[in-house]
Amino acid sequence: MPRLPLDNHKPTAKNLSLQHSLDRADDRDRPPGFVIVSLRHTLLSWYGQFGRDLPWRQSRDPYSLWVSEVMLQQTQVKTVMPYYERWLNLFPTIEGLAIAEQQQVLKAWEGLGYYARARNLHRAAQVIVSHHDGVFPDRLVDVIQLPGIGRTTAGGILSAAFNQPVAILDGNVKRVLARLVALQMPPNRALADLWQLSEVLLDQQQPRDFNQAIMDLGATVCTPHQPLCPICPWKEHCQAYNQGIQAKLPMSETRAPLPHKSIGVAVIWNDRGQILIDRRRQEGLLGGLWEFPGGKVEAGETIEACIQREIREELGIEIAVGDRLIVVDHAYSHFRVTLNVHHCRYISGEPQAIECDEVRWVTLADIDQYPFPKANVQIIDALRTKD
Ligand code: SF4
Structure with a gap:
């Protein structure tokens, strides 16, 4: 030995x-x-x-x-x-x-x-x-x-x-x-x-x-x-x-601080009071779970502009970005995120699963049937308490 x-x-x-x-x-x-x-x-x-x-x-x-x-x-x-x-x-x-x-x-x-x-x-x-x-x-x-x-x-x-x-x-x-x-x-x-x-x-x-x-x-x-x-x-x-x-003891590895990402997230409402959610791709982090759509805020971009761009790129629809609903901080094992969540209004276009596996309009009453990551569950809680 x-x-x-x-x-x-x-x-x-x-x-x-x-x-x-x-x-x-x-x-x-x-x-x-x-x-x-x-x-x-x-x-x-x-x-x-x-x-x-x-x-x-x-x-x-x-x-x-x-x-x-x-x-x-x-x-x-x-x-x-x-x-x-x-x-x-x-x-x-x-x-x-x-x-x-x-x-x-x-x-x-x-x-x-x-x-x-x-x-x-x-x-x-x-x-x-x-x-x-x-x-x-x-x-x-x-x-x-x-x-x-x-x-x-x-x-x-x-x-x-x-x-x-x-x-x-x-x-x-x-x-x-x-x-x-x-x-x-x-x-x-x-x-x-x-x-x-x-x-x-x-x-x-x-x-x-x-x-x-x-x-x-x-x-x-x-x-x-x-x-x-x-x-x-x-x-x-x-x-x-x-x-x-x-x-x-035990001795610990010296770790670099976790990288941080700022994310713009949309709660998109249609005229029937439904919300648009998408199912993440199978491969990768949180694969197969549902989420509110959005993406990373680019350098020099406002949260509102980020949300509008991401929704156009990922779902192929136009929206109007409204009031902020909640800000959620969450840490994963290799990075931290801040989710800047805004209410949004659907304007035009047919939602398409461009960068996800599926999209669906759901009511707040039905949303519990779908598995969401922890950070998104906080958004659902906010929707329930603030509506
Ligand atoms: S095994 Fe752990 S708890 Fe037991 S004497 Fe050693 S350091 Fe203390």
């Missing part, structure tokens, strides 16, 4: 014994070192006492566990819970999900963000029906080929559903392991080593509980800020804690 980039400025007997044990553990013919045994034992005992009681935890159904794993990829447990219950009511089986309309799937996901997760769940369900007779596969090589399932999600599902010894490395686990070995670089630059560490530590007899336990440790004790080291089952062997540097 390559030596992890530990902080060697303050070596202690515990640090050395941990690294030594990990080095030894690379030789699969030998039993793991006593530190590894101790880490497994203390973590599993702690989990037996303090593990979280989560709705999917008692399940052995790979489909339910898969849904929970995907929902938890970028979202907190308390946000996921109602979505999880609702999803399984709407789509109780893989077959049920596979035959659902994409719009129905996106609507069930509305508000959770990162909509590619929902599209991938849908597509993967169709692959399971067509390639695996509707039965979730139990081999890592098959699972990892499904859309939207990476190595850690596959490990989470296979260990939880089938008690298979497949390691995981989600955000929580990365943080815990980086602190355990006092990693002196951002975790994403040491992924191969962290994967290896996760595999070495994994309890081969109780992989299900071990993976759940290390996730819980990261979520409830080894938290991003102010980890609760005095009550941590790993404090004896944790290098960050023993060196007093746990609050400084």
